Amino acid sequence: MYRIIFIGILIIAFFLLYNILTILFNVESSANKRAFENSRIHKKKFVNPKYIFAKYIKISNYKKNELSANLYSLNMEITPEEFISQNIFNSIIFMPFIITFLSLKNYVLSVILLFLSIILFFDSMDKVNRMLAFRRIKIEEEAPNLIRYFIVSLKNTYDIKQIFENYIDIAQYLKRDIELTIVDMNSMRNNENNLVRSLELLDDRLNTPIMNDFITGLINVTMGKNQESYFSLLERELKDLSILNLERKSKKVEKSIRRYSYTLIVFFVIFAVTEFTIYIMSAFTF
Known part of the structure; x- marks a missing residue:
């Protein structure tokens, strides 16, 4: 009985001494620490899945500087590595189908899809040049x-x-x-x-x-x-x-007129052939 009371007194004394030392040394309580951690705003960094290949891409300094300048000119706030990674990510959309056709031993369709993926990648890489050409003209x-x-x-x-x-x-x-x-x-x-x-x-x-x-x-x-x-x-x-600008505008107008003219000619031919066919069919009917 006395041993239990003695142990209880020791425990109480320990906690009292702990609290006194905490006050003397100004130790932050765990409750305050938890409250502080819960009140903090943790900024979650969003990682675009299209940039997953960026850290594995290595390009020369000259090419990197040139591509960086082009991206900056086009107001594209990404690094050259992220741009290339994005194009790789977009070009592998056919990969599940390629794997599926390979498993089915349909090698022809697999090769066609692989070829389309390669074309898509190089077309995406050339997109910067097309955008720069358009921007330069404007x-x-x-x-x-x-x-x-x-x-x-x-x-x-x-x-x-x-x-x-x-x-x-x-x-x-x-x-x-x-x-x-x-x-x-x-x-x-x-x-x-x-x-x-x-x-x-x-x-x-x-x-x-x-x-x-x-x-x-x-x-x-x-x-x-x-x-x-x-x-x-x-x-x-x-x-x-x-x-030069006037020549560009005249060529643009000329192309538009030519395109609409060809469209009108095609519709006229279709109309004429349709009318002629109806006339022939009606003649043979009687």
């Missing part, structure tokens, strides 16, 4: 208006940011890129170096020869250099570019 279509607007505006003010803000009301395809440039200019301190950096970022996004020449002139303007003769020479390039 940029070159608007470039003459943008550059001429700046040439006229620079005769009245050298405030590059203000000219961008004024042009945005009439901007077309380049509106988003100009908005991003204005955001860069506003987020940075309005001094020479940061204005140059904003223009360099715009140049990276556009990645077009005519715009590269134009932005080079703007950077020189921010440095206080007189660029009238430079922009005069650039005006000659704009004339050639304007002629």
Whole structure:
């Protein structure tokens, strides 16, 4: 009986001593720790399954830098490895069917599907080039208006940011890129170096020869250099570019007219053959 009481007193004394030491050494209670852990916001990182091959892909630095610049220009916020992994993932959609046909010993269909997967992969890889070609054409279509607007505006003010803000009301395809440039200019301190950096970022996004020449002139303007003769020479390039844009539009219109003309001819032939067939059939009926 006394031993039980003695053990009970020791246990009580232990807990009392433990609590005293906890208070003296300011030890955080486990209840508070649990409450803190439960109250924390745990950010779950979403891993896109299309990027599962990214860590296994190795490409040269030159190819990586080139692809990174192209993806940045197209506003695709992924790494070159993730882009290639995504294309691999999309191209293996036929894999379950290939395995199924192989198990059924249908080798012809398996080879056809494998060939389609390879074609799909290379077509996806070439998608960047097609998108860049389209983007370049759209940029070159608007470039003459943008550059001429700046040439006229620079005769009245050298405030590059203000000219961008004024042009945005009439901007077309380049509106988003100009908005991003204005955001860069506003987020940075309005001094020479940061204005140059904003223009360099715009140049990276556009990645077009005519715009590269134009932005080079703007950077020189921010440095206080007189660029009238430079922009005069650039005006000659704009004339050639304007002629090229007109040729593109005329070819586009010509293709559309040719396509619609062929469609009308086909429908006319079908109509004529149908009417002739009905006439022949009615003649033989009587």
